[in-house]
Amino acid sequence: MSRNVKLPLPRSLRSQITAGVALLVVLVVALAGLIIVARIDHRDRTDVDRQLSARADKVREDADKLVSEGDGANDTDDYGGLLVGSQSVVRLVSNGQVVAERGDRPTVDIPVPSSDGMSTLYVGGQSWRSLVEPVDGTGDERLQVLQDLSPIEQRRTDNTRIVAGVAVLATLVAAGGVWLITRVIMQPLQRLRAGVQRIRPADTSRMLPQVSRPQEVADLSAALNGMLGQLQTSMRATRRFTADAGHELRTPLTVLGMNLETLQRNPRLPAGQRQEALDAMAVEHRRITALLEGLQILARGDAHALPPRATVDLPALLDEAVRHARNRHPGATYDVHIPAEPAPQVQGWSTGLRLAVDNLLDNAALHGRRPHGRVDVSLSWDPGRLHIAVSDDGPGIPADRREAVKERFARGSRPRSPGSGLGLALVQQQAELHGGALTLADAPGGGLRATLTVQSRPAEPAA
Incomplete structure (x- = not known):
């Protein structure tokens, strides 16, 4: 039964970044080093093959002299010093027997070759590179040149150890550098964490520190x-x-x-x-x-718990609101002025705007002249804004009280109708949510003029 084994990861982000960079460095350095070692080893072995071919050509020119000298153990030879101290061996093989051998003789017996060409022999724990070629066209005599590969293999081992050491050193240096650098980089996150830890449920004003970079x-x-x-x-x-x-x-x-x-x-x-x-x-x-x-x-x-914004047809909304207000207040006369040309579009919440308009219409009817009051309603606009003005013919509100009556539960000193005192607060809130404001002023014919201003959306260019 197989199980998925998950490697444990460091808990802190700083440790994870350091471990990730260290792992990447050791992989890159090790891979690059091994490629270099392989290329050097390939070059060394190619040089050995080329040297073997050159020595074979040199010896083949005077194979008889090799036979006449036999197995002499002279420190010098007549082949330009190609064999002495070079960890190489030259053998002449005739009819399956070694008839002559010169060079650095191995401590173990090397078998007689059975085929021509380049090959690698492993004898007594040593590796030799062998080249076998016929001396003449008959094929009875063959020349074998061997080169000990121990120095090359030792060089490859040494190079591999150097690569391993460089990889370990580079990993340690990279890990230490990244650990120090991430300490600086992580300071903004540390500030954010400290800011979050200082926030308490009862604290409704504390914010996190502002960070500009990264x-x-x-x-x-x-x-x-x-x-x-x-x-x-x-x-x-x-x-x-x-x-x-x-x-x-x-x-x-x-x-x-x-x-x-x-x-x-x-x-x-x-x-x-x-x-x-x-x-x-x-x-x-x-x-x-x-x-x-x-x-x-x-x-x-x-709380801004509002539905998504949508396009609101303000003239249609105003017309419908006035029609329902006439049914609620049959004693009041509503006079509506809406321009014939298309009005700019409004992006907002139709329910909230309708609630605000209904409150203005109801306030004008309840606080106007009794029992047959007059309410003037108009819609106008200028670049970027639309204005809904509702005027009544009542006693109005003193100028020094107009801002106060916009507050929640605020009512006039002599209220003429029952209410909760939330009407104008609701209108003010909807005006602010739609990028506008509520303005209270004197009506042209006496009474109060309430103007609801909202922001309009720029018209799209014609196709």
């Missing part, structure tokens, strides 16, 4: 800071939602509890008082529902 670490730092920003925004939105909900729901829930307790303690309460209590409970229920819906929308906007 580019990959800088991108990682920016991505992590972006993620932290989103998490912190979501956390703040959640905390704000919890605090707002707890603060604003306390009063309606208290009223509901008091009315329920009154109905429970007085089962024989007159029908008029009972109905009055039920109506008050229904009002508080609607208030709680509207408050929770508004807070939920605000929380999603704060």
